[in-house]
Amino acid sequence: MTELTGDESLTSPVLWVGEKKGRDREDKPEYKVRLSAACCFSNKLQLIEHYHNSSWLEHGGSPEKATKSAFVSVIDAYLKNNNKYQKSESKVTWNDIEDCLILVSNNFSTQTSYENQTKKSITNKFVQEAMTEFLRTNLEIYFIENPFDAEKIVEQVLVNKRARESAEKQRLNIKKKLSGNIDIANRVQKFVDCRTKDTGRREIYIVEGDSALGSVKLSRDAEFQGIMPVRGKILNCLKADYGKIFKSEIITDLMKVLGCGVEVDMKKVKDLNAFDINNLRWNKIILCSDADVDGFQIRTLILTMIYRLAPTLIREGFVYIAETPLFEIACKGKTYFAYSEDEKSKMLVGLGDAKYTVQRSKGLGENDPDMMWLTTMNPATRRLIRVMPEDAAETARVFDLLLGDNLQGRKDHIAENGYMYLDQIDVS
Structure with missing residues (x-):
């Protein structure tokens, strides 16, 4: 245990040993159990293992129940007796203690009741009672004899508890933000929905800014194409922690419009993962930005957000990029669109000696609705790139x-x- 913790433990390891005699029921034979446990506390490491007759109990059973009961009882009593709780504050839980506890127990007895043939858990009632009393007594004595260590331990447990409660409060706020139907009472600012409720047809265009919103709104087919504008540059979700991410109204609005929830692994909030692909409101999520550096950056940041919060959307092929033309080439009353420098060069070669004019495309907000429909929104003529990483x-x-x-x-x-x-x- 000393090798495991090194210099990073809050307290030095201690070893407790004892022996008790009893029986599981009145009609069962009496037997002895030899008890031993080594433990210390750390704010960086966590490990709990139970052994019985030198065999590892993967699922614990009686020793695990005894450990939970004893440690919660003693630490809660210490906090109450020393006025460590704030007014109306709830008591500590096993999770708060477990996060900073390193404990290994090994008990021996002649009578052993295994839960099943795998022998990964024992159910001896007397072992549980004996170990609960054994751990409770030794921990109480330890706190009395080591008041400085006791203070460090309970302060760390309180830090764990309050962090857990803060994360849980954050989880509930996120859940409230991301759940529910989008209606008059629960509206997302500037989101434009489509008419159909058939998720197999619905498409959402995520565009940059109000000017693009106006142009795309005039160009779309309102039957199946919705629009969600992004106001300004979105937060870099790879650098930010979850607390900062979910304070961003842009991000929570986007995820709410998508409807599928988020895939988040937070140690203190184990059930925040509310993602459900069946709740996705769209068949295609289309990122539509200007064909310039700023547009590419916004597109990348939105992709990063989806990659961090709902990577399944990318893996399952729901996310697309709408290619917008970089150049307009007018020749003999016709207009051609080139999506790259290379494509423009090939088009000009194809026009030969004919007179033509080349104009760099304006931003989405300045495009003609007919041109936008033809190049970016018409399913028959637009260019979509499916974001489908082959190697995650x-x-x-x-x-x-x-x-x-x-x-x-x-x-x-x-x-x-x-x-x-x-x-x-x-x-x-």
Whole structure:
């Protein structure tokens, strides 16, 4: 245990040993149980293991129940007797203690009742009673003999408790924000829904800003295409913690509009994972941004948000990118659209000696509705790229590299690979 904790434990390890005699029932034979437990407290490590007759009890049983009962009882009594609780504060739970406890127990007895043939749990009533009293008595004595350690232990338990309660409160607030139908009483600002309720047809266009909202609204098919504008640049969800993420109204509004909840693993709030793909309100989630540096950044940040909060949407192929044209080429009364420098060059070669004009496309907010419908929204003529990572681990690595905290790694990547993207640099 000393090797495990090193210098990072709150208290030094202690070893308790004892022996008791009793029986599981009046009609059962009396037997002895030799009890031993080593424990210490840490704010960085957590480990609890129970052994009986030197065999590991993976599922615990009687020793596990005894440990929970004894530690909660003693620590709760100490907090009450020393006025550590705030007014009307609830009592500590086993989870609050478990998070900072390192304990290994090993008991021996001649009578053993296993829960089943796997022998991963014992059910001896007397072992539970004996161990509860054994641990309770030794912990009470330890607190009396080591008042400084006792203070450190209960303060850490209170920190765990209040962190858990704060996270639970946050979870309930998030759940409230993300749940419920979107109606007059529960409206998301500037969200434009479509008419059909058939989720197999519904599409949501996530666009940047109010100007794009107006243009897309005039261009869409209101029967099956909804719109959600993003106000400003979204938070980088790879760098931010969950508390900061869910304080962002933009993010909570987006997730509420999607309807499927979030996939979040928070140690203090084990049941926050409210994600349910069956509650997704859309068949296609389409990211639609300007074909410039700012537009690409907004698109990347939205993708990062989905990757962090609902990665299943990407894995299952619900997320798309709408390619918007970079150039308009007018020739002999016709208009052609090029989506890259390379595509523009090939089109100009194809036009030969004919007279033409080339204009860089305006932002989405300035596009003509007919042109927007033709190039970006008409299912028959638009270009959609499905975001479908084949290698989740590689995707995670690239996202972390480009948007995480590894500044040197990002510099090295640009130095080695930047030349590949020179044609995409916006120097206008």
